Amino acid sequence: MITLAAVTRSYGQGADALRDVSLDIDKGEFVCLAGPSGAGKSTLLRLLLREDVATSGQVLVNGTDLATLRRDERQAYRRTVGFVFQDFKLLPARTVFENVATVARVMGMPRSQQWRRASMLLQQVGLQHRMEAFPLQLSGGEQQRVAIARALMNAPSILLADEPTGNLDRALSLEVMDIFRDINASGTTVVMATHDQDLIAYVRRRVVQLQHGQLVGDRRPS
Ligand code: ADP
Ligand code: ADP
Secondary structure (H helix, E strand, C coil): CCCEEEECCCCCCCCEEEEEEEEEEEECCCCEEECCCCCCCCHHHHHHHHCCCCCCEEECCEEEHHHCCCHHHHHHHHCEEEEECCCCCCCCCCCHHHHHHHHHHCCCCCHHHHHHHHHHHHHHHHHHHHHHCCCCCCCCCHHHHHHHHHHHHCCCEEEECCCCCCCCHHHHHHHHHHHHHHHHCCCEEEEEEECCCHHHHHCEEEEEEECCCCCEEECCHH
């Protein structure tokens, strides 16, 4: 489903953010991208989201070389991918429902259907009763669950997450991991960047290790 073929991303001066990384991820996998800060995890995710392009090598998703996408195709592609950030990135002046429904609204989904789907997803993350709340009335863990529901609104085939638990305490982090495992169990491919070894141990899935932009390990649980 996802193939990186000898991908390098250079930013001019200094060491490459990614260097000659080759990697295959199958549909339905749950991959933890591990490595310390600066290892290249965010760079790899940005390539998969097509916010950035490789300096050399190819990034293929379902057979499409992401570098070849035109602007309109890029937007369409991004809508097939869900993305969860460390800092949630919710709109503070919008309700939970509006935050979750935004993209669906822009795409012209009828409001009744937006409501049904948002309710279903918020129920999945345990927040159905908070649809009319505003983000800042929620705890960090709740805000991240709203962001996860938002990422799932378009039924993405791939969920990308960059340090999704970076601003959460231990208990909430594990709750978010349980939600990710459920999402993965329902067929969505999950690629999550984290430097948190405890979290990786808890998840017990494939671990792709980056260091100084290079792939230095790839292990699957026995
Ligand atoms: P990680 O997510 O593992 O912390 P990053 O992918 O953010 O690592 O960064 C990898 C390396 O690339 C770092 O050395 C970082 O400073 C560099 N880098 C990332 N983005 C940029 C950028 N836009 N301009 C210059 N250097 C960058
Ligand atoms: P982290 O490695 O902690 O996940 P970030 O993803 O916030 O860090 O950013 C890592 C580096 O990449 C920083 O140097 C930042 O300026 C750069 N960067 C982050 N997002 C983008 C982006 N969308 N486009 C270009 N550069 C970015």
